[in-house]
Amino acid sequence: MFEKSLTELAQDLSSGNLSSIELTQAYIDRIAALDPQFNSFITQTPEIALAQAKAADEARASGNAGLFTGLPIAHKDLFCTEGVRTSCGSRMLDNFQSPYDATIVARFKQAGAVMLGKTNMDEFAMGSSNENSFYGAARNPWDLDRVPGGSSGGSAAAVAARLTPAATGSDTGGSIRQPAALCGITGIKPTYGRVSRYGMVAYASSLDQGGPMARTAEDCALMLNVMAGLDPMDSTSADQAVPNYSATLNTRIDGLKIGVPKEFMSEDLDPAIADSIQQAIKVLEQAGAVIKEVSLPNTRMSIPAYYIIAPAEASSNLSRFDGVRYGYRCDDPKDLEDLYKRTRGEGFGAEVKRRIMVGTYALCHGYYDAYYKKAQQIRRLIQQDFARLFEEVDLILGPTTPHPAFKIGEKSNDPVAMYMEDIFTLSLNLAGLPGMSVPCGMVNGLPVGMQLIGNYFDEARLLNVAHQYQQMTDWHKQKPATV
Amino acid sequence: MSLDRSDVERIAHLARLAIDENDIPEYTTNLSSILNLVDEMQQIDTQGIEPLAHPLDSVQRLRADEITELNQRDKLQAVAPQVEEGLFLVPKVIE
Numbered sequence: 001m002f003e004k005s006l007t008e009l010a011q012d013l014s015s016g017n018l019s020s021i022e023l024t025q026a027y028i029d030r031i032a033a034l035d036p037q038f039n040s041f042i043t044q045t046p047e048i049a050l051a052q053a054k055a056a057d058e059a060r061a062s063g064n065a066g067l068f069t070g071l072p073i074a075h076k077d078l079f080c081t082e083g084v085r086t087s088c089g090s091r092m093l094d095n096f097q098s099p100y101d102a103t104i105v106a107r108f109k110q111a112g113a114v115m116l117g118k119t120n121m122d123e124f125a126m127g128s129s130n131e132n133s134f135y136g137a138a139r140n141p142w143d144l145d146r147v148p149g150g151s152s153g154g155s156a157a158a159v160a161a162r163l164t165p166a167a168t169g170s171d172t173g174g175s176i177r178q179p180a181a182l183c184g185i186t187g188i189k190p191t192y193g194r195v196s197r198y199g200m201v202a203y204a205s206s207l208d209q210g211g212p213m214a215r216t217a218e219d220c221a222l223m224l225n226v227m228a229g230l231d232p233m234d235s236t237s238a239d240q241a242v243p244n245y246s247a248t249l250n251t252r253i254d255g256l257k258i259g260v261p262k263e264f265m266s267e268d269l270d271p272a273i274a275d276s277i278q279q280a281i282k283v284l285e286q287a288g289a290v291i292k293e294v295s296l297p298n299t300r301m302s303i304p305a306y307y308i309i310a311p312a313e314a315s316s317n318l319s320r321f322d323g324v325r326y327g328y329r330c331d332d333p334k335d336l337e338d339l340y341k342r343t344r345g346e347g348f349g350a351e352v353k354r355r356i357m358v359g360t361y362a363l364c365h366g367y368y369d370a371y372y373k374k375a376q377q378i379r380r381l382i383q384q385d386f387a388r389l390f391e392e393v394d395l396i397l398g399p400t401t402p403h404p405a406f407k408i409g410e411k412s413n414d415p416v417a418m419y420m421e422d423i424f425t426l427s428l429n430l431a432g433l434p435g436m437s438v439p440c441g442m443v444n445g446l447p448v449g450m451q452l453i454g455n456y457f458d459e460a461r462l463l464n465v466a467h468q469y470q471q472m473t474d475w476h477k478q479k480p481a482t483v
Numbered sequence: 484m485s486l487d488r489s490d491v492e493r494i495a496h497l498a499r500l501a502i503d504e505n506d507i508p509e510y511t512t513n514l515s516s517i518l519n520l521v522d523e524m525q526q527i528d529t530q531g532i533e534p535l536a537h538p539l540d541s542v543q544r545l546r547a548d549e550i551t552e553l554n555q556r557d558k559l560q561a562v563a564p565q566v567e568e569g570l571f572l573v574p575k576v577i578e
Contacts, residue, residue: 096562097562098562099555099558099559099561099562192538192539193539193541206536206537206538232546235543235544236537236541238539238541239544298527300523301523301524301527303520303523304520304521304522304523304524305524307517307520307521308521308524315498319499322499323564324563324564324571324573325562325563325571326562326563326564327562327564328564329564329565333574334574335574335575335576336573336574336576337499338574339573339574340499341496341499341500341501342501344498344499344500344501345500345501345502345503346501348500350506353498353500353502353510354510354513354514354517356498356500357491357494357495357498357500357510357514358514358517358518358521360494360497360498361490361494361514361518362521364494364497370525371521371524373534374524374525374529375521375524376534376535376536377529377532377533377534377535378524378527378529379534379535380532380533380534380535381527381529381532383535383538415513415516415517416516416517416519416520419517419520430535430538431538432537432538432539433538456539
C-alpha cells in the first residue's frame with residue numbers, strides 16, 4: 001500500500017478495494033513507528049486525519065466523492081491550519097494555533113483530503129538543509145547522516161520515506177525543488193501567483209510560492225489541480241485560467257525544443273550529476289525532444305541578487321513578530337523596546353537573525369542603491385535572459401542542485417557555502433518562472449534531480465514532460481533502504 | 484564589505500533583535516562574508532536597467548469597497564500573549 005501513488009490510491013478508494021479509514025490508519029501507524037528516525041513531522045494530527053477519513057468514506061458512500069476524496073497528505077508547517085499548531089519551524093510560533101486555514105489548506109479540505117500532520121522545515125523557510133528548524137533537523141531517508149535539503153525538508157523526507165504519499169511545500173529560492181532532488185521525489189514550484197499565498201507564512205513575498213511534492217509528476221498534477229487558481233484573499237494571485245493538469249500528461253513530446261544552459265553544466269557541478277543529466281537528456285531525445293545548448297549568462301549573479309532581495313523582504317515581513325499579537329513573548333519585559341528585542345532575540349534562530357540583519361542593512365539609508373536597487377536591476381537582467389531563451393526553446397533543462405545531499409553539520413557553520421547550493425534554483429524565483437525537480441539518477445546511493453524550467457503558467461508542459469520521462473525511467477520508483 | 488562590532492550592534496538595534504554579547508563576533512564574521520558575496524553584484528553594469536520589483540510586473544487588483552470581513556476579534560486575540568477587554572497589553576509606554 002505504501003508504494004502506491006496518490007493516483008493509484010484514488011483508484012483503490014474509488015473501486016471500494018480500500019477505505020480512507022483503512023488507508024489513513026495505516027499511514028498514522030507507519031508515521032508513529034518510523035518517524036522518530038526521520039523527524040519529518042513537527043506535528044502529527046491522527047484524530048483530525050481519522051475524522052476527515054470517516055467523512056471522506058461517508059461522502060463516497062453517498063456518491064459525493066471527488067478525485068481527491070479520502071487521500072492522505074501532509075502540509076508543510078508554514079501553511080496555517082485552523083486549530084492546529086503552525087510553527088514555521090520556529091520557537092517564535094511554537095505556541096501558535098492558527099485561527100484560520102490557508103487557502104490551499106481550505107482547498108484540500110474542500111476536496112476531501114485527509115491531513116496526516118505538519119512537516120518539518122527550516123525556520124521561516126530560510127535554509128537549504130532543514131538544519132535551521134527549532135525542532136531539530138529532518139533526516140534524509142537515503143542516508144540518515146545527511147540532510148534532506150530545505151526548506152521543505154520534512155515534506156521531502158516524509159514522501160521519500162513513504163510516511164505520506166504526498167505533501168505540500170513552498171519554494172522561495174528552491175525550497176521545493178532542492179529537497180525533492182536530494183530525497184529522490186518529484187516537486188513543482190508553480191509560476192509566481194499560480195497558487196495562493198494566503199495563510200502561507202511570508203518569507204519573501206515577491207518570491208514565495210507554494211506547490212506539490214509527491215513521488216510522481218502525475219500526482220503533482222492531481223495536487224496542482226486542487227491548489228492552483230485565483231484567490232481574492234491574495235492580491236498577487238494570478239487571474240489566469242487553470243487547465244486540467246492531468247489531462248495533458250500523455251501528450252507526445254516529439255519536436256519539443258529543450259534548451260540546456262551551459263552555465264548549469266559548469267565546473268560548479270558534480271561530474272557524476274552531470275553524467276546523470278546527460279543520460280536524462282538522451283532519454284528525452286529518444287522521445288523526440290530536440291536539445292539545444294543555450295546560455296543564461298547571469299546565473300551566478302542570482303546568488304547575490306537573491307541574498308539581498310529575499311533578506312530585505314524578510315526583514316520587513318518578520319517585523320510582525322513583536323510579541324504583541326501572537327507567538328512567543330519574552331518573560332518580564334521592562335519596556336516596549338526590551339519586549340521587542342528580547343522576544344525577537346529569543347524567538348528567532350541564528351539564520352533567521354542573520355537574514356533579518358542582512359536585509360535591514362541592505363535597506364538602510366545610504367546603502368539602498370548599492371544593494372537593493374542593484375539586486376532588483378540584476379533581477380531584471382535574469383528575467384530578460386529567460387525571456388530571450390523562451391523565444392527559441394519550449395523548456396529549459398539542467399540539474400536541480402550542484403551536489404547530492406551533504407552531511408548534517410557539513411555546511412551549517414558557513415552560510416555562504418550553504419547559499420552556493422542554491423545556484424541553479426534561485427534564478428527561477430527571481431524571474432517568477434515555474435520549475436520542477438524530477439529524479440533522474442543515483443550518485444553513491446544518493447538521488448539526483450533534474451530541473452525542468454517552463455515559461456510563465458506553463459506548468460502543464462512541465463508536468464507533461466516529467467510524466468513522459470517517468471514513463472521511460474524508474475528513478476522515481478527507487479526506494480531508500482531505511483524504508 | 485567588512486563589518487565591525489559596532490555595525491552589528493547598530494543593525495541589531497535597527498532590527499530590534501537582542502544579540503547575545505558572546506555571539507557578536509560570529510555574526511560579524513558571517514555577515515561580513517555574506518556582504519562580500521553580495522558585493523559580486525558590483526561587477527555587473529546595470530546602468531539604465533529598470534529595477535524589477537515583481538516578477539509579473541502586475542499591479543494591485545482593485546475591488547469594490549464593501550464590507551467582507553466579519554469581526555473576529557475574540558478569535559484572533561485568543562492567540563495573543565496578553566489581552567484585556569479586547570486590547571493587546573504591552574509594557575507601559577507613557578509615564
